[in-house]
Amino acid sequence: MTHDLKDRFESEQHLTGTWVSIGHPTVAEVTASVGFDFVLIDTEHTTISLETLENMVRAVEAAPGDTEVVVRVPWNDHVRLKRVLDIGVGGVMIPMISSREEAESLVEAVRYPPEGIRGVASGRATGYGRNFEEYVGNAGDSLFTIVQIETESGLANVDEIASLDGVDSLFVGPADLSASLGVFGELESDAFEDAVGSVVGAGDDQGLPVGTLTTDPDDVEDRLAQGFDYLIVGKDTATLAAADRAALRTYEQAAESVTGTPTQSD
Numbered sequence: 001m002t003h004d005l006k007d008r009f010e011s012e013q014h015l016t017g018t019w020v021s022i023g024h025p026t027v028a029e030v031t032a033s034v035g036f037d038f039v040l041i042d043t044e045h046t047t048i049s050l051e052t053l054e055n056m057v058r059a060v061e062a063a064p065g066d067t068e069v070v071v072r073v074p075w076n077d078h079v080r081l082k083r084v085l086d087i088g089v090g091g092v093m094i095p096m097i098s099s100r101e102e103a104e105s106l107v108e109a110v111r112y113p114p115e116g117i118r119g120v121a122s123g124r125a126t127g128y129g130r131n132f133e134e135y136v137g138n139a140g141d142s143l144f145t146i147v148q149i150e151t152e153s154g155l156a157n158v159d160e161i162a163s164l165d166g167v168d169s170l171f172v173g174p175a176d177l178s179a180s181l182g183v184f185g186e187l188e189s190d191a192f193e194d195a196v197g198s199v200v201g202a203g204d205d206q207g208l209p210v211g212t213l214t215t216d217p218d219d220v221e222d223r224l225a226q227g228f229d230y231l232i233v234g235k236d237t238a239t240l241a242a243a244d245r246a247a248l249r250t251y252e253q254a255a256e257s258v259t260g261t262p263t264q265s266d
Contacts, residue, residue: 003068003088003089003090003091003142003143003144004066004068004090004142005037005038005068005070005090005091005144006090006091006141006142006143006144006168007142008037009144009168009169009209009230013229014224014229014230015037015038015209015230016036016037016230016231016232016233017036017037017038017039017040017070017211017230017231017232017233018031018034018036018039018040018232018233018234018235018236019039019040019042019213019215019232019234019235019236020039020040020041020042020056020235020236021041021042021045021046021048021235021236021237022236022237023046023047023048023049023052023053023056024052024056025052025055025056025058025059026059027056027236028041028056028057028059028060029059029060029062029063030063031060031236032059032060032063032065032067033063033064033065033067035065035067036067037066037067037068038067038068038069038070038090038091039060039067039068039069039070040070040071040072040093040232041053041056041057041069041070041071041072042072043071043072043073043074043084044072044073044074044075044095050083050084050087053071053084053087054087054124056069057069057087057088057089068089068090068091069089069090069091070089070090070091070092070093070144070146071084071087071089071091071092071093072092072093072094072095073092073093073094073095074095075094075095075096076094076095076096076097076102076105076106076109078105078108078109078117081094081106081109081110081118082109082118082119085110085118085125085139085143086121086123086124086125087123087124087125088123088124088125088126089125089143090143090144091143091144091145091146091168092110092143092144092145092146093146093147093148093171094106094145094146094147094148095148095150095173095176096148096150096151096154096176097147097148097149097154097161098151098153098154098157099153099154099157099160099161100157100160100161100163100164103147103160103161103164103166103167104164106145106147106166106167107145107164107165107166107167110140110143110145110166111139111140111166112136112139112140115140116140118139120136125139140166144168144169145166145167145168145169146168146169146170146171146211147161147167147169147170147171148171148172148173148176149161149170149171149172149173149177149199150172150173150175150176150177150180151176151177151180152180152181155177155195155198155199158170158198158199158202159202159205161202162202162203162205162206162208163206167208168208168209169203169208169209169210169211170199170202170203170208170209170210170211171210171211171212172195172196172199172210172211172212172228173212173213174187174192174212174213174214177192177195178192181195187219193226196212196226196227196228197226197227200226200227200228203229204227209229209230210227210228210229210230211228211229211230211231211232212228212231212232213231213232213235214231214232214233214234215234215235215238216238217233217234220233
């Protein structure tokens with residue numbers, strides 16, 4: 001398993017991911033086959049277990065192309081991070097980073113000694129020991145570490161967070177950040193726009209890519225215009241629901257056109 005997501009973020013512009021929250025390898029494999037640069041598997045707000053996550057990572061790797069996996073962990077927890085990293089992933093996203101101290105704790109958790117405290121083991125990430133020394137030697141430089149800015153404290157401390165060696169990207173969590181600012185879902189409000197400007201500015205100052213999530217493809221241009229460097233476009237559950245609604249509307253319109261009778265759902 002080779003991961004070059006971090007290198008690609010350093011050398012390319014406007015990489016694109018998508019969000020996976022349905023805990024099944026088939027969903028991960030089909031999504032990866034589309035050609036996104038990465039899929040974000042969410043284990044913060046889902047019931048996805050470590051065993052399921054491991055199989056979803058395998059499914060992404062089995063898909064054609066070079067799509068990589070980023071895993072959002074439930075919290076800035078050293079034990080959970082260690083177990084996810086041992087599966088072998090290209091990156092991790094950590095929610096609710098609100099201070100430099102929390103970011104320092106995160107960086108410590110994802111690095112092996114002497115720079116950090118990550119426990120050393122010959123699991124899947126090392127090819128079950130085949131690439132043990134090589135992996136341990138390179139893991140700190142190859143893992144792409146994304147911190148989410150989604151609280152007022154995180155916003156106030158974003159410059160210090162962004163300046164920390166080991167933080168590779170900032171990510172605006174639109175739902176939580178807008179909620180913390182008292183403008184939940186009002187992504188065009190002045191308060192939210194100003195917050196985005198602060199995060200994007202902090203990233204620009206440190207040369208860090210800044211991303212966010214949009215579940216509606218119609219919002220992509222607006223998000224890029226705000227200065228985001230990359231987007232996670234779409235979410236599996238939202239995409240599924242939208243496609244189902246479109247299929248239902250198509251059927252209803254066709255049935256009414258042919259029969260002249262509105263369908264029952266009308």
